[in-house]
Amino acid sequence: MAERPRIGVTGTARRWSPGWWCTAAALWLAGATPERISVRHKPSGKPLQGLVIGGGDDISPEHYHGDLREKVKSDPERDQLEIHWINTALEQRLPLLGICRGAQLINVVLGGDLHSDIRNLRRRTYNRPGLLPTKQVFVQPDSTLAQLSRRKLRVNSLHHQAIKRLGKGLRVVGRDLDEFTQAVESDSGRPIIGVQWHPEYLFYLPAQFALFRWLKKQAAK
Numbered sequence: 001m002a003e004r005p006r007i008g009v010t011g012t013a014r015r016w017s018p019g020w021w022c023t024a025a026a027l028w029l030a031g032a033t034p035e036r037i038s039v040r041h042k043p044s045g046k047p048l049q050g051l052v053i054g055g056g057d058d059i060s061p062e063h064y065h066g067d068l069r070e071k072v073k074s075d076p077e078r079d080q081l082e083i084h085w086i087n088t089a090l091e092q093r094l095p096l097l098g099i100c101r102g103a104q105l106i107n108v109v110l111g112g113d114l115h116s117d118i119r120n121l122r123r124r125t126y127n128r129p130g131l132l133p134t135k136q137v138f139v140q141p142d143s144t145l146a147q148l149s150r151r152k153l154r155v156n157s158l159h160h161q162a163i164k165r166l167g168k169g170l171r172v173v174g175r176d177l178d179e180f181t182q183a184v185e186s187d188s189g190r191p192i193i194g195v196q197w198h199p200e201y202l203f204y205l206p207a208q209f210a211l212f213r214w215l216k217k218q219a220a221k
Contacts, residue, residue: 005219011054013040050219053102095218103194110167143173155197
């Protein structure tokens with residue numbers, strides 16, 4: 001039996017973390033071995049073949065030249081930890097999946113910036129957060145994401161920040177009805193995908209589980 005690729009999963013340091021458990025379950029079912037990494041959970045030191053940057057608190061505006069007066073729920077230690085791991089993945093060309101905050105932070109590390117709060121900017125979609133797939137995302141037909149899933153997705157939504165100016169080496173491959181960025185990927189074919197929603201809570205849907213299968217396949221190469 002082929003050895004399972006080991007995939008690091010960054011996230012909150014809280015003891016109770018549904019995002020970690022759901023991501024770990026999705027990766028295990030996809031054929032990978034997940035390893036939890038946080039401020040409290042130190043890496044094992046075993047080689048990683050891929051990385052998930054998970055969802056959670058806001059990104060501090062200092063990292064994208066945002067307004068420092070904005071009211072955000074930030075976690076400075078986690079910001080620094082995940083910035084380090086994103087840079088490591090980019091340097092080592094590890095497959096990289098960003099989930100919600102994770103997609104935003106990948107964009108920031110690559111020189112992009114964020115809308116610090118999109119709630120007052122929405123016109124065609126509501127702001128109520130939820131775990132169920134109640135919002136639509138329209139996917140670029142020539143993208144890796146479209147090949148993995150479909151051109152129109154139903155997704156959940158827990159965010160109020162969003163990608164604004166795109167980072168270097170990324171392209172937008174998914175938008176919602178308000179034209180906010182919902183998915184990005186590498187513009188040069190590197191194994192990088194970032195999604196604004198939370199596929200770990202939807203991995204029972206084939207179109208969402210496909211993201212974890214993609215990461216495992218890339219990590220196994």
